[in-house]
Amino acid sequence: MSSPVLSGSYDLSSLGWNDSLATELPTGTIPARVSRVDRGAAEVLCADGHLQVHYSARVRRAAADDPVALPCVGDWAALRQLPEGRFELEALLPRRTAFVRGGVGRTSRGGLSDDSQGQVLAANVDVVFVAEPALHATDTADLGRIERLLALAWESGGQPVVLITKADLLSESLEFLLDEVATAAPGVDVHAVSSLTGEGVEIVRGYLGGTRTAVVLGASGAGKSTLVNALAGAEVMETQQVRAGDGRGRHTTVHRELIPLDGGGLVIDTPGIRRIGLYDMGEGVDMVFADIEELAARCRFADCAHATEPGCAVIAAIEDGTLPERRLASWNKLQREAAWMASRTDARLRKELQNRWKVIHKEMRKPGRNRP
Structure with a gap:
């Protein structure tokens, strides 16, 4: 056969x-x-x-x-x-490059397990397009999603690019939105795109050509498949409108697929991503938070935790408004998650984390702790 x-x-x-x-x-x-x-x-x-x-x-x-x-x-x-x-x-x-996420391990009953495993979403990609719809991109949670995807994108070895899709939904506030997203993506190109009007599609196409391969990642309803169709110049992927009422997207694309483009280049469409766990982080998180890393280098103490220490340049930037407090919280969260994922495969680091938690728990058990 x-x-x-x-x-x-x-x-x-x-x-x-x-x-x-x-x-x-x-x-x-x-x-x-x-x-x-x-x-x-x-x-x-x-x-x-x-x-x-x-x-x-x-x-x-x-x-x-x-x-x-x-x-x-x-x-x-x-x-x-x-x-x-x-x-x-x-x-x-x-693989020359690989976009890998964590948090996809499953139990025998089919549910997500705590001991998560990695999953490769795309391999041998040159460009990682992070798609975020204009309708939702100002929400704090969505800025956090952009940061997470960018951390994985940097780690993959591909070039990250943020695309604010459905730009036709905004008018006066579009420039403000682009500036806000740019603060969550230092060193990364940010473009407004509307597959409906054609705005920005040629800019996106400029990242492709020849044999370059791109993957489009984002939540359901971000317009990924519509963008792929616009790049292909044909209906190569099925699309649906977002649900009325809550504006949430439907899972039109249920599989990842590699699409060769007539004008050169290839693009990978993906289903909407709900879970974005970090996996085997090297410098990905540091690249996303290059602004905080630069500020941290100016702190008085090399081991500054950026909390209450005197001479902390990070806290000073928050106080004078040059660094959003949300961004520091996001950095701390991803740093902790990256350290935890690393500890799963690094016995020495795992032991250090366990000892650190023992000290914390011991302090919390001391008489009078947390009492009024």
């Missing part, structure tokens, strides 16, 4: 295939790029067409040990033809 051919052949070089990747290809296999994944199977683009293939036992074992090893959209894979004629996904080639 041969692998189902879903469409015609592809020029691999237009999908990003190059000599460097060719050196990683196992003998006797052919290259393909993953365009969509399902349980135990994937749709891939290769010289033989758009194929549907199943995973080899080797791939399944690797994914069972570490979910990050599971094939994802954007991956380059090695396919091996079996005696019966069908192709099997034999192995993944090394």
